[in-house]
Amino acid sequence: MDNHSGVGVIDKASAILGALEQGPSTLAELVTTTHLARPTVHRLALALEHHHLVGRDSNGAFVLGRRFAQLAASVGEDRLVSAAQPVLTVLRDRTGESAQLYRPHGDQRICIAAADRPVGLRDSIPVGTTMTMTAGSAAQVLLAWEEPTRMHRGLAGARFTAAELEHVRAYGYAESAGERESGVSSVSAPVWGTAGTVIAAVSISGPIERLTAHPAGEHAESVMDAARQLSDVLRRTES
Numbered sequence: 001m002d003n004h005s006g007v008g009v010i011d012k013a014s015a016i017l018g019a020l021e022q023g024p025s026t027l028a029e030l031v032t033t034t035h036l037a038r039p040t041v042h043r044l045a046l047a048l049e050h051h052h053l054v055g056r057d058s059n060g061a062f063v064l065g066r067r068f069a070q071l072a073a074s075v076g077e078d079r080l081v082s083a084a085q086p087v088l089t090v091l092r093d094r095t096g097e098s099a100q101l102y103r104p105h106g107d108q109r110i111c112i113a114a115a116d117r118p119v120g121l122r123d124s125i126p127v128g129t130t131m132t133m134t135a136g137s138a139a140q141v142l143l144a145w146e147e148p149t150r151m152h153r154g155l156a157g158a159r160f161t162a163a164e165l166e167h168v169r170a171y172g173y174a175e176s177a178g179e180r181e182s183g184v185s186s187v188s189a190p191v192w193g194t195a196g197t198v199i200a201a202v203s204i205s206g207p208i209e210r211l212t213a214h215p216a217g218e219h220a221e222s223v224m225d226a227a228r229q230l231s232d233v234l235r236r237t238e239s
Helices: 008-020 027-034 038-050 067-075 079-095 137-144 148-155 162-171 216-238
Strands: 054-056 062-064 098-105 108-115 130-132 174-177 184-192 198-207
Touching: 008 027, 008 038, 008 054, 008 062, 027 038, 038 054, 079 098, 079 108, 079 198, 079 216, 098 137, 108 137, 130 137, 137 148, 137 162, 137 174, 137 184, 137 198, 148 162, 162 174, 174 216, 184 216, 198 216
Parallel strands: none
Antiparallel strands: 054 062, 098 108, 098 198, 108 130, 174 184, 184 198
């Protein structure tokens, strides 16, 4: 494939974004991957960051920005996002809590769809928000079925343990209370892709005063049902 369009700055920006498709990269790594001069990579990466096409992870490395999830949702090219909105709306109405859908994004996770509780106290997570993979029930779900090396790396510094991830795999859901944010509880379940891997996590979250410290007892089945619906949609669209 010819990567040269004749417009140099576009070709260079495209090279940077292509490198970030493979995961987070430091400036030095982008220079090595793109074979561009360091000042050029730095200048273009900062410009792309200004437009939210590039972001930063918790370690300061460059990652693809939240604008890509927003664009995918707006044009309806992402089957999962397109299918998620009605499912999350039903989940919100069924549980009375804000519902979200997260995808892994380098060493973080990104909210790609959400249905907020309309009134009262709620845990509002705007679409495009990047969040930690070291805390919260969605992080547990996204890490629980990872291959061992990545899982062990993800557990370094995490607020949950390998034993807790084993529980997630055994029961098909995760719960947390005050793990990601003080005073917030959540329940999450996995969305399975056609390749037999977990590609996303469905969650509900809200104040611990309302959801309690063990929200799975009341809400795990509803969250797992929503995740199963999205998994089924993906299987149907791939067949």
